[in-house]
Amino acid sequence: MMEKETNNRGQWGSNFGFLMAAIGSAVGLGNIWGFPYKMGASGGFAFLIVYLVLVAFVGVAIMLGELALGRKTGLGVIGTYRLLSKKFAWVGWLGFLSGFLILSFYSVLGGYTLRYAFGFLMEIFSNGSGFGGMGSGAFFGSFIVNGGMNLAYHALFMILTIIIVMGGISSGIEKFTKVAMPALFVMLAIVIIRSLTLEGASTGVAFMFAPNFAAFSEIGFMKVLKTAAGQMFFSLSLGMGCMITYGSYLSKSEDLEKNAIIIPVADTIFALCAGLAVMPAVGAFMSQGVEGISFGAGPGLLFVTLHQVFSVGMGGFVGNLFGFMFYFLVFIAAITSAISLLEVCTAFFIDRDVQKGAVPNRKKHTLIVGAIIFLVGIPVCLDGLGAGVAGGAAIDIPATIFGMSEVRMAFDCWLDFYDMISEGVFMPLGAILMSVLIGWVLKTDSIKEEVEASGLKMKAYAFWEICFKYIVPIAIAFVLLGQIDDFFGLGIF
Secondary structure, eight states: OOOOOOTTTOOOSOHHHHHHHHHHHHSSHIIIIIHHHHHHHTTTHHHHHHHHHHIIIIIHHHHHHHHHHHHHHTSOHHHHHHHHOGGGHHHHHHHHHHHHHHHHHHHHHHHHHHHHHHHHHHHHHSTTTTTTTOOHHHHHHHHHTOHHHHHHHHHHHHHHHHHHHHTOIIIIIIHHHHHHHHHHHHHHHHHHHHHHTSTTTHHHHHHHHSOOOHHIIIIIHHHHHHHHHHHHHHHHTOSSSHHHHHHTTOOTTSOHHHHHHHHHHHHHHHHHHHHHHHHHHHHHHHHTTOTTOOTTOTTHIIIIIHHHIIIIIIOHHHHHHHHHHHHHHHHHHHHHHHHHHHHHHHHHHHHHHHHTTOOOOHHHHHHHHHHHHHHHHHHHHHTGGGTOTTOOOOEEEEOGGGTOTTOEEEESSHHHHHHIIIIIIIHHHHHHHHHHIIIIISOTHHHHHHHGGGSOOOTTHHHHHHIIIIIHHHHHHHHHHHHHHHHHTOOOO
16 A cells, blocks of 8 residues: 655644544543433433444454544545545545535534633623523523524534634644643533432433443334444544544654543543433432433533523532533533644645745645535524524425435435535445455455554454454444434335
C-alpha cells in the first residue's frame, strides 16, 4: 500500500491531545441525548447489553481499521480510499457526505442546546425570563417553529465550530478539546451526583442495570439490535470519515491498537455517565408522580422531559443552576463532535492543495465549507421538526430506486431525511465496505503492518482478522437492513 507524509497538513502535538479530540468526536449528542433516550425506549438493561457486545466486537475493530488507514495514507477519507485504489474512491465519498449531512442538522440541534443553556442561565437571575413562563412542552413547541431564532442559534453554533477548526490541528482542535473534555467530565460528574441523590433515583438506576430482557420479546431482538448498532455508529463517529481523518494526523510512534480500545471504552463510559445523569433523575420524579416524565419519552427526553425535571422536579435556584450546567455540558459535547465532522470535509480540500504542491489555505476552506453546511441546514431550521414553518408538508418520495414502486418513503422533517441518507445508509454501507476491503482485498496484514510501524507488536491479530472478515460485515449488514426496513416501512423486523 502506498504511503503519504502529513506534509503541510498539521499533526497532533501529543497522543493525549489526539485522544481528547477523538474521544470528543465520539462523545456528543449521541451519548448525552441519544444513548439515554434510546435506552429508555429499548428496554434499558437489554439495550445496554447488546450495545456493549457490539462495541466490543464491531466498534473497536472499525475504529482500529479507520485509524490505521488514515495514518497509513496520511490523507482524509476521500484521499485515503482513492490512494488505495481509484475504484474505491466512491467509498470515501460516502464518509465525506455522511459527515457533511450530519453536521448540517447536528448544528441545528447544537443550537438548541445553546438556547436551553442560555434559558436556564437567565432563569437564575430572573424567574420567567429564560422560557417565558411556559411549561417544557409548550416552550419546545413554540421554539422549534420560531425559524428566525433557530437560524440564529444554528449560525452561532456553526461560527464557533468554524473558528475552532480554522485554528488547525494542534493549535485549534487539540487545544480546545484538551480543555473541553476534562471540563465536560467534571460537569457531568456534578450532575450525576445530584441525580443519584434525588429521592427515588434508585428507580432509574434499576432500569439501567437490573437484569431484564423483556424488551427482546416486547420490542423484538432485531429492533433492539438495530437501535443499539445505530447508536454505536453515531456515538463512536464511525463510518463518517472522522477517525480516518483524525488518524491521518497521528505520529507513526503512537500505539494504534491501544488507542483503538481507549476511545470506544472512554466513549462508552461517557454514555453510561450520561445515562446516570438522566435516568435516575427521570426515575426520581416518575416515582414522585410528576406529570410528563417517563423513561420512554423518546427524542423529547432531552428538550422536554429533562426541562421538566430541572424546572419542576428540582425547581427554584438549584433546578435552574443544574439545568444550565447540564445543557451547557451537552453543548460542549456537541461542539467537540461538530469540529471533527467539519474537519472531515475541510481535509479533502487541504489534501487537494498539498497534492498540487500548494500551501493549503485552511481558514479559507473551513469558512467556505462551513458556510455551505450552514445553508444546507437551513431547511432543518425552518420546518420546525415537521411542524411546518416552511410549508409543513412531510417529504414523500417514491422508493422506485430500489425497484419497489408501491413503497414510499415518508419523512416528517428534513432532519429525518438527512439522517436516513447519512446514518441510515451511507455510514453502515461504508463500514461494511471498509471491513471487506481490509479483511478480503487488502488483507488484515495491511493493518498489522501499520500498527507495528510504531515498533510495537500487534497483540490481538487473530481476533481482529475474524472481526474484519466475518463479524463486522455480517453484524452491520443486519444494521443496514434494519435501517432500510425502518425508513421504507417494509415490516421485515
